[in-house]
Every structure is written in structure tokens, then in C-alpha cells.
Amino acid sequence: MKRLLIFLLFIISLSNCENNKKSTHNKEQDSKIESGYHNHKKVAELNKKGIEFSTESFDKAIKIAKELNKPIFIDFSTSWCGPCKRMDNFVFADSIIGDFYNENYICLKYDAEKGEGITLANKFEVQVYPTLLFLSPKLEIKLKHIGYKGPEEFLKLGYNAVNKELSFGSVPNSLSKYNSEIKNLIEFSSFVAYLNPSEKDSVLFDYFQDISQSKWYSSQYFHLIENHSYSIFSPLSKFVIANRNKYSELFSKARIDKFISGLMLFAINTPKAVYGKSYNNLSDDEINKLLFSELLKIDSVLANKNRLNHEINLLCKTVRENNNDTKIWDSLFTKVGYYNNHYLHLDKEWNNFLNDWSHRASILAPINLEIANYNETCMKRAKSKLAENDYNKFAKGLSIGTVERFVSIEKQSRNSKKELTIALRILAESYSVSKIWANDFLSRINVSDEDIINHKEAIIKNAL
Incomplete structure (x- = not known):
């Protein structure tokens, strides 16, 4: 329990900063914190009647409204946005929130980087996530809030947007207790995020020992497991795997499969870190065989998927240093082709875009951009082997990777500027990028070359 005591001290120090009062860590304080979790007995039920987001198109939703x-x-929201996930798991999942919003609003949810969400994000000038938008039936903007809101504050937003008053004293008592609990959970989550990865599993498990096991199935506590689990062999990871069907019913099979697959990939990438010092006497081959045999017992499909993905990523790095070796290129194309035929459908189902040609090509971008005609050579090989759609992803990924490499190198040479110019031209002429990426990376390119400046302006103009 030592790590849990560290966290309790962390909470108390936060309280000191906010209230400017001195406090000591004692049994009474522990009791108060503990009671904040156990007094609210229906947390496990909260994710059953949260906000029901409509699956209708925006035009159909307007008509209904x-x-x-x-x-x-x-x-x-976006798939990578941490505060968005907190809203999903800690706020939208609450039954009181759901009752009010389901009765008073047509509720819609969009990924601002996918499908109809891109168009609507541009229409309503959404650039930061989460953005909470309240519209009248005539599409007049009544309220627009940027960033995370806790349960109480979010409920008040909903009341204010429909011109209803909600005084602080009239907030349901159960929601106030839940709101307090969520604040503690978020503080603990922030604490765990700063720990060394190898410490996270034991700290999490210590913390969960004081939580009723029925709550382990709630969206709020699974959020902690999902975001901070390190080893697939940790007690909490094993608990989720052992109760995989129940978790899948609560949160969808795709989400649980993605969680388990992510732990597998991490284990395959860093097997000795997952197993610990007791296995340091084993060779790399021995520990990899042992690990894979264990992963196969958990899920053979996900184990094979992640092992192949690991091999592909290693090949990408090998190609980067041997880009004229035809055999290595052929091996890469063959393995990726097999992966796409057997496992890519899972990545699409999980909204996991790290395993398409765009991501793989970004890995191929050379570290220092000093290899003459590198991009041109890679593009030619890809064009001769890939279908048009995959080639487009490859070209965009390699170009993005080249730009990111350029801004990270200290010394810019004639060749690095040439490779950058090619990459920017390809992006300007053929592919759109996100405004966030454009603002982040293009702003760091301090080159006076006219072609580079013109390409940058074109990319920014067309950014989504």
C-alpha cells in the first residue's frame, strides 16, 4: 500500500495549494477519501443510462429536431483526445446527465477527423477538443464550450443552453457525490500518468484493492485500467481478460479487443521490460518464444497480428537504411499485403490508423535526410507495387514523415532542403493535412526558399 499512500499525500498537497491550509496525512483523512468512493453505491450502474447519442446523419437529426x-x-472529439475520453467515461456515462440530455436534446457525437465530423467541424469552426456545441432547432449557436467539464458543470451547461436555471443547491445530491468521486479519480489518473511505466501496474492494483470489485466493471474504473495498464500479465489486465465477455458486453467487443491487442504489442516490442529482471538470463530468442506462447493462449488471432506488425515495423527501419535493397522491399510489401488481407479489418473497426501505409511510410523517412534521391526512390518502388489507394497513403505518409524529420534536425543541408521541397510539393498538390499538424510543423520550417514558402502556404490553405 506504500504507493497508495504516496497518492493520498499527492491529493492532500493539491488541497493545500487550492485552500492555502496546512494538512497532515492521517487516518481521518484516509477515511474521508475512502468514504468518497464507497458511499456512492450505484457507480457501476451509471454507464447503463448515460447520454444516448443519435446515429442519424446530421441532416436527418436537424429534421427530427x-x-x-x-x-x-x-x-x-477525436480518437487521441484525453479530455474527450474523460468526458465519455466520467460525464456522458452518468444516468442523471443522460436523463436530462436525452429528454431535452437531440444528442450527436462526431469524430472531428473522420467522415461527416470533418465537414461539421469546419462548418462550426471547431479546432480544439472536446468542443461542446449547443444549437437551437434552427441551428443558431446557443452555447459553445471548449474543453472538459465535470458532471455538475456539464449539467449546468445543458440547463443554461435551454434557458433553464439550475442553482448549485438544487443539483441532485447523488450527482454531487458522484462529481466529488470523479474529481478524485481524475486526480489519481493524473498521478499515475507521471509514474514510471514499470510502477503503474502495482500502483493501480494497490488502489483497486480498496474498490468494490463490482465497480471494476464501471466505465469510470475501466477507464483507469485501459489508460494506465502496462503489462498484459498484471493482475488488472488478467482480470479484464478473464472477464472478457462481460467487459465486451459493457463496452463493446472492439474496445476490449483493442485494449488487449495494445498490451500484446507493447509486450512484443519490449518483452524483457514486461517480464522483469528475473528473465534477464534468457536470450532474446528464448524470451520471445516464451512470450509468444503465452500470448497465443490469450488470443491466437491478436497474438499473430501483433507479431506480424512488429516484424513489419522492424522491416520499415531496415528499408530506411537499405533503400536500394530489392529483397528487403519485396519482403516488406509481401508482409504488409498479408497483414492487410488478414488483420486490417480489425484496425478499421478499432479506428486504429497506425497500421496503414501512411503510418508505415512515415517510419521510412530517413533520420537525417542526407540520402540523395531517397523520396524519389521510395515513391517509385511503392508505385510499382501498390494499388492506387495504398500508394496515395504511402506518398502522403512519407511526405509527412519527411517534414517531421526536417524540423527535428539541427543542421539543414542542401539535400535535406531538396527532400523537404519534394515532400511539401506532394502534400500541396495532392493531399490535405489537419490544421493542427500544419500549424505545428510548418510553423517550424524557417527556410527562405521561395518554392518551400509557396508550398507551405498552399498546404495551410487546404488544411482540414
């Missing part, structure tokens, strides 16, 4: 004379609530 006008017919029912209901305002519209839209949550704009």
Missing part, C-alpha cells in the same frame, strides 16, 4: 422542437447538443 425541428419536428420535435428540440435543441441539438453536439460533442466534437
Whole structure:
């Protein structure tokens, strides 16, 4: 319990900063913190009646809103946004929140970087996530909030947007208790995030020992497991795997499969870190064989998927240093082709875009951009082997990777500028990038070359 005591001290130090009062860590304080979790007995039920987001298209949702004379609530998020996930698991999942929003709003949810979400994010000038948008049935913007809101604050937003008053004293008592619990959970989550990866599993498990096991199935506590688990062999990871069917029913099979697959990939990438010092006497081959045999017992499909993905990523790095070796290129194309035929459908289902040609090509970008005609050579090989759609992803990924490499190197040479110019030209002429990426990386290119400046301007103009 030593690590748990460290966290309790961490919470108390936060309280000191906020209230400017001195406090000591004692049994009474521990009791108060513990009671904040155990007094609220229905947390496991909260994810059953949260906000019901409509699956209708935006046009159809507008029509429904006008017919029912209901305002519209839209949550704009992205797959990588941490505060967005906290909203999903800690706020939208609450039954009191769900009761109010389901009754008073047509609720919509969009990934601002996918499908219809891209168009709507541009329409309503959404650039930061999460963005919480409240519209009248006539699409007038009643309220637009950027960033995370806790349960109480989010409920008040909903009341204010429909011109209803909600005084602090009239907030349901159960929601106030839940709101307090969520604040503690988020503080603990922030604490764990700063730990060394090897410490996270034991700290999490110590913490969960004081939590009723029924709560381990709630969205709030699974969020902690999902975001901070390090080893696939940790007690909490094993608990999820042992109760995989129940978790899949609660959170979808795709989400649980993605969680297990992510732990597998981490284990395959760093097997000795996962197993610990007791296995240091084994050779790399021995520990890899042992690890893979264990992963096969958990899920043979996911184990084979992640082993192949690991091999492909290693090949990408090998190609980067031997880009004229035809055999290595052929091996890469063959393995990726097999992966795409057997496992790519899982990545699409999980919204995991790290295993397509765009990501793989970004790995191929050379470290220092000093290899003459590197991009041109790679593009020619890819064009001769890949279908048009995959080639487009390859060209975009390699170009993005080249730009990111350029801004990271200290000394810029004639060849690095040449490779950068090629990459920017390809992006400017053929592919759109996100505004966030464009603002982040293009702003760091301090080169006076006219072609580079023109390409940068074109990319920014067309950014999504």
C-alpha cells in the first residue's frame, strides 16, 4: 500500500495549494477519501443510462429536431483526445446527465477527423477538443464550450443552453457525490500518468484493492485500467481478460479487443521490460518464444497480428537504411499485403490508423535526410507495387514523415532542403493535412526558399 499512500499525500498537497491550509496525512483523512468512493453505491450502474447519442446523419437529426422542437447538443472529439475520453467515461456515462440530455436534446457525437465530423467541424469552426456545441432547432449557436467539464458543470451547461436555471443547491445530491468521486479519480489518473511505466501496474492494483470489485466493471474504473495498464500479465489486465465477455458486453467487443491487442504489442516490442529482471538470463530468442506462447493462449488471432506488425515495423527501419535493397522491399510489401488481407479489418473497426501505409511510410523517412534521391526512390518502388489507394497513403505518409524529420534536425543541408521541397510539393498538390499538424510543423520550417514558402502556404490553405 506504500504507493497508495504516496497518492493520498499527492491529493492532500493539491488541497493545500487550492485552500492555502496546512494538512497532515492521517487516518481521518484516509477515511474521508475512502468514504468518497464507497458511499456512492450505484457507480457501476451509471454507464447503463448515460447520454444516448443519435446515429442519424446530421441532416436527418436537424429534421427530427425541428419536428420535435428540440435543441441539438453536439460533442466534437477525436480518437487521441484525453479530455474527450474523460468526458465519455466520467460525464456522458452518468444516468442523471443522460436523463436530462436525452429528454431535452437531440444528442450527436462526431469524430472531428473522420467522415461527416470533418465537414461539421469546419462548418462550426471547431479546432480544439472536446468542443461542446449547443444549437437551437434552427441551428443558431446557443452555447459553445471548449474543453472538459465535470458532471455538475456539464449539467449546468445543458440547463443554461435551454434557458433553464439550475442553482448549485438544487443539483441532485447523488450527482454531487458522484462529481466529488470523479474529481478524485481524475486526480489519481493524473498521478499515475507521471509514474514510471514499470510502477503503474502495482500502483493501480494497490488502489483497486480498496474498490468494490463490482465497480471494476464501471466505465469510470475501466477507464483507469485501459489508460494506465502496462503489462498484459498484471493482475488488472488478467482480470479484464478473464472477464472478457462481460467487459465486451459493457463496452463493446472492439474496445476490449483493442485494449488487449495494445498490451500484446507493447509486450512484443519490449518483452524483457514486461517480464522483469528475473528473465534477464534468457536470450532474446528464448524470451520471445516464451512470450509468444503465452500470448497465443490469450488470443491466437491478436497474438499473430501483433507479431506480424512488429516484424513489419522492424522491416520499415531496415528499408530506411537499405533503400536500394530489392529483397528487403519485396519482403516488406509481401508482409504488409498479408497483414492487410488478414488483420486490417480489425484496425478499421478499432479506428486504429497506425497500421496503414501512411503510418508505415512515415517510419521510412530517413533520420537525417542526407540520402540523395531517397523520396524519389521510395515513391517509385511503392508505385510499382501498390494499388492506387495504398500508394496515395504511402506518398502522403512519407511526405509527412519527411517534414517531421526536417524540423527535428539541427543542421539543414542542401539535400535535406531538396527532400523537404519534394515532400511539401506532394502534400500541396495532392493531399490535405489537419490544421493542427500544419500549424505545428510548418510553423517550424524557417527556410527562405521561395518554392518551400509557396508550398507551405498552399498546404495551410487546404488544411482540414
